[in-house]
Amino acid sequence: MTAPHFWQVQSGIMDEVARPVGAGIAESHVQCPVCSQEMPASAINLHLDTCLQVQPASGVSVKKRRLSCEDQVLLARNPNSPSFPLFQKAKASEYQPEGTPTTSPFLTTPSPRRTETAVKGQVPSGAVQPPKPEELGSGHLPKVGFQEGQQGEKMLAERLDGKPLADKMRPCSLQDYMGQNKVLGENTMLRTLLQSNEIPSIILWGPPGCGKTTLAHIIAKNTHKNTTRFVTISATSASTNDVREVIKQAQNEQRLFKRKTILFVDEIHRFNKTQQDTFLPHVECGTITLLGATTENPSFQVNNALLSRCRVIVLEKLSVEAMEAILMRAVESLGIKVLSEDLQPDCRSSSASETPMYVEQKALTTLAHLCDGDARTGLNGLQLSVQAGLATGKDAPANIMVIKEEHIKEGLQRSHILYDRAGEEHYNCISALHKSMRGSDQNASLYWLGRMLEGGEDPLYVARRLVRFASEDIGLADPLALPQAVSTFQACHFIGMPECEVILAQCVMYLARTPKSIAVYSAYGKVKECLKNHKGPLPPVPLHLRNAPTRLMKDFGYGKGYKYNPMYSQPVEQDYLPPEIKGIKFV
Numbered sequence: 001m002t003a004p005h006f007w008q009v010q011s012g013i014m015d016e017v018a019r020p021v022g023a024g025i026a027e028s029h030v031q032c033p034v035c036s037q038e039m040p041a042s043a044i045n046l047h048l049d050t051c052l053q054v055q056p057a058s059g060v061s062v063k064k065r066r067l068s069c070e071d072q073v074l075l076a077r078n079p080n081s082p083s084f085p086l087f088q089k090a091k092a093s094e095y096q097p098e099g100t101p102t103t104s105p106f107l108t109t110p111s112p113r114r115t116e117t118a119v120k121g122q123v124p125s126g127a128v129q130p131p132k133p134e135e136l137g138s139g140h141l142p143k144v145g146f147q148e149g150q151q152g153e154k155m156l157a158e159r160l161d162g163k164p165l166a167d168k169m170r171p172c173s174l175q176d177y178m179g180q181n182k183v184l185g186e187n188t189m190l191r192t193l194l195q196s197n198e199i200p201s202i203i204l205w206g207p208p209g210c211g212k213t214t215l216a217h218i219i220a221k222n223t224h225k226n227t228t229r230f231v232t233i234s235a236t237s238a239s240t241n242d243v244r245e246v247i248k249q250a251q252n253e254q255r256l257f258k259r260k261t262i263l264f265v266d267e268i269h270r271f272n273k274t275q276q277d278t279f280l281p282h283v284e285c286g287t288i289t290l291l292g293a294t295t296e297n298p299s300f301q302v303n304n305a306l307l308s309r310c311r312v313i314v315l316e317k318l319s320v321e322a323m324e325a326i327l328m329r330a331v332e333s334l335g336i337k338v339l340s341e342d343l344q345p346d347c348r349s350s351s352a353s354e355t356p357m358y359v360e361q362k363a364l365t366t367l368a369h370l371c372d373g374d375a376r377t378g379l380n381g382l383q384l385s386v387q388a389g390l391a392t393g394k395d396a397p398a399n400i401m402v403i404k405e406e407h408i409k410e411g412l413q414r415s416h417i418l419y420d421r422a423g424e425e426h427y428n429c430i431s432a433l434h435k436s437m438r439g440s441d442q443n444a445s446l447y448w449l450g451r452m453l454e455g456g457e458d459p460l461y462v463a464r465r466l467v468r469f470a471s472e473d474i475g476l477a478d479p480l481a482l483p484q485a486v487s488t489f490q491a492c493h494f495i496g497m498p499e500c501e502v503i504l505a506q507c508v509m510y511l512a513r514t515p516k517s518i519a520v521y522s523a524y525g526k527v528k529e530c531l532k533n534h535k536g537p538l539p540p541v542p543l544h545l546r547n548a549p550t551r552l553m554k555d556f557g558y559g560k561g562y563k564y565n566p567m568y569s570q571p572v573e574q575d576y577l578p579p580e581i582k583g584i585k586f587v
């Protein structure tokens with residue numbers, strides 16, 4: 001049986017290889033577009049690899065391309081294996097050393113149409129350009145030697161040009177992936193799975209810059225067999241149609257080429273529930289292995305059904321030690337020398353044309369502390385400092401540039417405080433503030449207040465929480481707390497930031513110091529509980545407690561027998577609760 005022989009022009013989001021439509025139904029046959037030989041659909045992939053190396057098809061340009069890490073790993077394992085990853089994140093593009101043979105037949109320049117229709121934010125892996133200096137990067141930059149003088153300086157500038165240093169330094173292997181020992185150390189579930197090459201669907205949850213995207217790429221590379229391909233999309237830019245297209249392509253790949261798809265969805269929490277639902281059946285049946293990354297608590301942001309089909313791996317902020325190792329690797333790759341405290345820069349080798357660059361060890365340590373476990377912030381801070389050093393380097397004495405602690409601090413001018421006003425950190429910090437005030441710890445209370453305000457929190461949000469606290473945790477132990485908190489809210493409303501920070505601090509200290517009582521809060525809780533648990537219709541309001549504004553109501557007995565307390569000099573014997581719940585105590 002001969003399969004139809006027209007070439008399907010797929011939408012560009014995933015396509016770089018034209019392939020026969022209709023092939024693959026019950027061991028159908030397809031015709032090789034290069035040598036016209038017919039063969040089972042399952043064999044076309046391997047055949048094309050060999051065939052195209054022998055005789056490239058006319059009209060199919062077999063261009064040399066920068067290989068991604070995935071390709072390199074794949075080729076190292078099996079130089080003849082087909083390789084046509086259909087997505088490649090621009091930021092993950094990797095450096096292909098000159099002269100490395102490219103054996104994949106499908107590494108072609110995409111048609112303009114395909115490029116145009118590419119998923120926003122994605123670069124089809126066929127979008128091949130010769131490597132530009134700013135794109136060089138496979139997690140290791142070629143080192144720059146200062147003995148090359150101004151040329152070395154120029155090369156250093158070029159290395160720093162273009163893509164951010166953090167992207168260029170993205171590790172390709174677990175050896176260069178620092179920290180996260182809790183999830184990647186010996187005998188951890190993830191490491192065992194990686195070793196066994198069997199990867200389930202995973203949600204990587206962690207703060208920005210802790211290495212979620214990087215780890216997903218490493219996982220994909222690790223499992224990259226002939227039978228797997230890696231596709232990435234970002235939930236910030238991909239539409240529902242893009243998701244459907246990815247799934248359709250994954251199904252085709254499964255059906256025609258028996259290849260599974262590992263789909264990396266960055267910022268998966270940005271997809272709405274419907275979009276997340278789209279993945280469900282395909283994750284369930286194994287067409288797609290989902291690797292999702294999120295900075296938000298997945299229990300709130302990821303569909304429960306999807307969550308139950310994935311393992312959640314929690315990544316933490318990178319430790320200072322891990323950050324130091326990451327920075328050191330970048331510094332080495334850039335050819336910058338590290339200056340420990342007792343060492344002086346070596347001027348002897350610098351001629352008038354040379355501008356060697358050094359970085360103080362102390363500056364690196366400070367940067368590792370300041371970037372708050374976010375490797376991207378750390379690497380970009382380093383990049384800025386080096387670039388600033390290069391810009392002013394000409395004036396440096398003896399043509400030596402030393403990056404000092406103060407340069408690093410300037411490079412990190414923006415607030416490095418991690419605080420996501422819309423996300424989990426917002427709730428974590430307000431909870432910490434509430435608990436510190438409850439524990440009457442003024443110091444801690446002020447600290448958490450500062451974390452929020454300096455991170456850009458809305459002061460009125462904090463003020464509203466203080467009003468609530470004044471009642472919930474202080475209540476009648478200090479009835480002045482509530483007016484204090486309400487005044488604070490009003491004052492913040494009048495004045496705004498930054499002036500209102502001291503007003504908030506004053507109120508926080510007052511609330512932390514003052515005595516606490518939850519009597520009101522818990523009593524009202526019991527009332528709610530009583531109403532919720534009441535079986536049958538709620539008891540009517542006793543007649544003597546009812547108001548009787550009309551004659552008819554009076555005739556019905558409303559208000560009858562009510563004892564008006566001010567008329568009595570003695571305490572009045574009277575029931576105020578319905579007889580059905582007489583004697584119940586809330587206080």
Ligand SMILES: Nc1ncnc2c1ncn2[C@@H]1O[C@H](COP(=O)(O)OP(=O)(O)OP(=O)(O)O)[C@@H](O)[C@H]1O
Binds near residue numbers: 169170180209213379
């Ligand atoms: N554990 C790590 N080891 C080495 N480098 C790392 C590590 N984590 C992050 N990096 C560096 O930081 C950069 C940013 O990391 P990555 O994109 O993986 O973070 P992320 O957690 O996905 O962040 P975001 O949530 O903001 O997308 C990487 O390109 C890499 O250079």
